Amino acid sequence: MRPVGTLAELQTEALACTRCALASGRTQVVFGVGDPAASLMFVGEGPGREEDLAGEPFVGRSGKLLDKLLHQEIGLDRSQCYIANVVKCRPPGNRDPLPDEIASCRPYLEAQIEMIAPRVVVTLGNFATRLLLDTSEGIRRLRGRAYPFHGGQLVPTYHPAAGLRGGAEVVAEMRADFVRAKLLLAGDRP
Secondary structure, X not given: OOOOOOXXXXXXXXXXXXXXXXXXXXXXXXXXXXXXXXXXEEEEOOOOHHHHHHOOOOOOHHHHHHHHHHHHHHOOOHHHOEEEEOOOOOOHHHOOOOHHHHHHHHHHHHHHHHHHOOOEEEEEOHHHHHHHHOOOOOHHHHOOOOEEEOOEEEXXXXXXXXXXXXXXXXXXXXXXXXXXHXXXXXXXOO
C-alpha cells in the first residue's frame, strides 16, 4: 500500500484492492461510512451479504441494532460517527475472515484510524477487539472496561449479531458499553 493523503484517496485505493482472495467474490468494497472527523469510531468484523450489496457497513439487522443503541445510549446517529470493518470485502458465506485476509486489510483500517483520529473506538466483537488490542483474549473477558488506544480509549463490546442471537442480557451489556463510550466522549471516567 502506498502512502495516501486523505481518507477519500485511501478509499479509492481500497476500491481497487486485489490483495487477497476476498476480492474475487465481492460485489463491492465496503470501505466505511460516516464523519471523517468523528470523535467516535466503530470497528466491526467484515461485511455480510446486505453490506456487500449496499457498499456500506452495518445496514442489515445488526446495523439496525447498532443504530438503535447509538441513538438511545449515546444520542448520536451514524452520520455523527465513523463505522468501518476489519476486512473490507465479504467472506464467502459470511464465514470468519482468515488471518491472511485480516493482514491484507489491516493497513487500510490502521490508516482509517490514523486519519480519523477518534477519541473513542468501540470494537464490535472478537475480531476487531483482538486485532486492535493485539490479544488472544475473548470479548467476554475484555468487555466491561476501556483501554488506552492511540491517545484515546478503546471500548470493546459484542458484535450486534451476538446481541440479536443472545437476547436481553447481551443487549444490556452492550448498552452499558455504549454508555461507557459516551462518558469517555464527554471526558468523564466510566
